[in-house]
Amino acid sequence: MSTLHTVETWLSSELAPGNNRWFEGPAVPDYALSNQSAIALTAPSVSDLTTILVTPGHTYQQMLGIGTSVEETTIHNLLKMDPASRDRFIQQLADKENGLGFNLFRITIGTSDFTAQPFYTYNDLPEGETDFEMEHFSIQKDIDLSIIETVQQLLKAAPDARIFASPWSPPAWMKTNGDLKRGSLKEGIEYTEALARYYRLAIQAFEEHGIPVCAMTLQNEPLLETDYPSCYMSPERQQELAIALKREFEEHNLTTELWIFDHNFADAMGYVTPILNDSEGYAAVDGIALHDYDGSPEVMSEIHAAYPEKPIYLTERSLWGTAGADRMAQYFRNYACSYNAWVTMLDSRIGTHQWLGQPGPTMLVQDADEPNRSWRTPEFNLIAQYSRFVERGAYRIGSNYGSRETVTNVAFRNPDGTIVLVAINRTAEEQPFRVLCEGKQFVATLPAGSVGTYLWK
Known part of the structure; x- marks a missing residue:
């Protein structure tokens, strides 16, 4: 699990989604649960980037x-x-x-x-x-x-x-x-x-x-x-x-x-x-x-x-x-x-x-x-x-959905207190974005046609 000051990141990308060519044999997508370099959590700053606001105090359903x-x-x-x-x-x-x-x-x-x-x-x-x-x-x-x-x-x-x-x-x-x-x-x-x-x-x-x-x-x-x-x-x-x-x-x-x-x-x-x-x-x-x-x-x-x-x-x-x-x-x-x-x-x-x-x-x-x-x-x-x-017993927590033109997401808080953000880029271009959460921020870039999971304390 991550330390207090960094965000762990994993990426996976789509490749010919839903296509029957997958019955013919394997192929390797660009990212396959690929662990990336940790991202620093920093003090908030002014930014024009697409911003996801994560609010762990707003809790919703509990995950089975x-x-x-x-x-x-x-x-x-x-x-x-x-x-x-x-x-x-x-x-x-x-x-x-x-x-x-x-x-x-x-x-x-x-x-x-x-x-x-x-x-x-x-x-x-x-x-x-x-x-x-x-x-x-x-x-x-x-x-x-x-x-x-x-x-x-x-x-x-x-x-x-x-x-x-x-x-x-x-x-x-x-x-x-x-x-x-x-x-x-x-x-x-x-x-x-x-x-x-x-x-x-x-x-x-x-x-x-x-x-x-x-x-x-x-x-x-x-x-x-x-x-x-x-x-x-x-x-x-x-x-x-x-x-x-x-x-x-x-x-x-x-x-x-x-x-x-x-x-x-x-x-x-x-x-x-x-x-x-x-x-x-x-x-x-x-x-x-x-x-x-x-x-x-x-x-x-x-x-x-x-x-x-x-x-x-x-x-x-x-x-x-x-x-x-x-x-x-x-x-x-x-x-x-x-x-x-x-x-x-x-x-x-x-x-x-x-x-x-x-x-x-x-x-x-x-x-x-x-x-x-x-x-x-x-x-x-x-x-x-x-x-x-996302562990059993995790709660979904507050976050703004984002947009199909940039990134969309959903966030959870695990029983051990770690935050899990799953972000999705459905576009054909990489998408930079920032996340603001409880007085901290991090900036990430999601490659075209990929999903990122971001984990922090």
């Missing part, structure tokens, strides 16, 4: 973590590696010195669309059968597919990491169409209670295997019905499920939090208000989960103003380049307490998944012909500019 998903696609690719290569890969995710330093991981309850397997849940039955008492419940498929073992390995490498879980679909026998794809939960409290029991058993099964689940979302993207595991769930039904699930958790001494919604900014306010305006719904809900595929991050500030006691989490979105790094800054400036990328590693044939579109490059890409070989894309570095330095 930054991380990625551990869906079956990534695990399927990992299992093609030999044990030593697999260990190195997991270290890259966990290590704060040489890797990403991630401390928050999303796992799936049953399969998602990013899987190499036939779709499954933990209670799949022959057509026409039901199992309200969950006598056939089992996470054995997760064990057989080495999902449990991989998450255990990850927790060993990052013992402070937190895990949260999301389901893509209830078991087919609970659904209106008898299928994991599309449909909705059958009407009737007996189905709501059966689903609550199913989720409670899943959380208990993970815990029995040494995987404590700090939180779960009640349904991934509840407004989407599509041709992979999905389930439409109205706010009224989700409220009923949250109340039933909270009761299940309390009866079985589970402290796992419940996060509602788990879908896009555009529909967020309309979805969460009927749940949180109800006293029982409000009491059952611990947080609000959001995705960024439609709408503006500013809705998070609106939700925060409406329900200030309910933390907000950005649970799914992958981003590219300095535009992506700036979008992350906007999440945090609008009260997100976390950020999770979606899908950690695809192979060089863009495999193996069952999503209905073509994904862009992930932070890491595996060589499909030589599975022990993988490479980082520039996104690895750009997300690490946040995840390596």
Whole structure:
């Protein structure tokens, strides 16, 4: 960490952001988590430079973590590696010195669309059968597919990491169409209670295997019905499920939090208000989960103003380049307490998944012909500019956003008192700027198309 009088600096630059050429092989950007010479903190002076005002006395939300998903696609690719290569890969995710330093991981309850397997849940039955008492419940498929073992390995490498879980679909026998794809939960409290029991058993099964689940979302993207595991769930039904699930958790001494919604900014306010305006719904809900595929991050500030006691989490979105790094800054400036990328590693044939579109490059890409070989894309570095330095328990602090024509930023104060400023230059020219904070200033220059992290006491 820095001394009192200097600012430590790291830079990463974008290179062909979001371009599929990253599936073809690695290339080296100008800056890749490159540690620069320390910058002096000096007395303030008169300046015409773009100025960022950092005010640590103005505190906002507290950070839970930054991380990625551990869906079956990534695990399927990992299992093609030999044990030593697999260990190195997991270290890259966990290590704060040489890797990403991630401390928050999303796992799936049953399969998602990013899987190499036939779709499954933990209670799949022959057509026409039901199992309200969950006598056939089992996470054995997760064990057989080495999902449990991989998450255990990850927790060993990052013992402070937190895990949260999301389901893509209830078991087919609970659904209106008898299928994991599309449909909705059958009407009737007996189905709501059966689903609550199913989720409670899943959380208990993970815990029995040494995987404590700090939180779960009640349904991934509840407004989407599509041709992979999905389930439409109205706010009224989700409220009923949250109340039933909270009761299940309390009866079985589970402290796992419940996060509602788990879908896009555009529909967020309309979805969460009927749940949180109800006293029982409000009491059952611990947080609000959001995705960024439609709408503006500013809705998070609106939700925060409406329900200030309910933390907000950005649970799914992958981003590219300095535009992506700036979008992350906007999440945090609008009260997100976390950020999770979606899908950690695809192979060089863009495999193996069952999503209905073509994904862009992930932070890491595996060589499909030589599975022990993988490479980082520039996104690895750009997300690490946040995840390596912003600690759990940090507070976002006051700073003026800046401008797209110069630099934008977001600032945090870590539990040990260090200040972290992440600044983004989306322009094609280098941008000099100065930072004023508590009677001191420093002057820095951010290269074109790059992100800088500045750390000081």
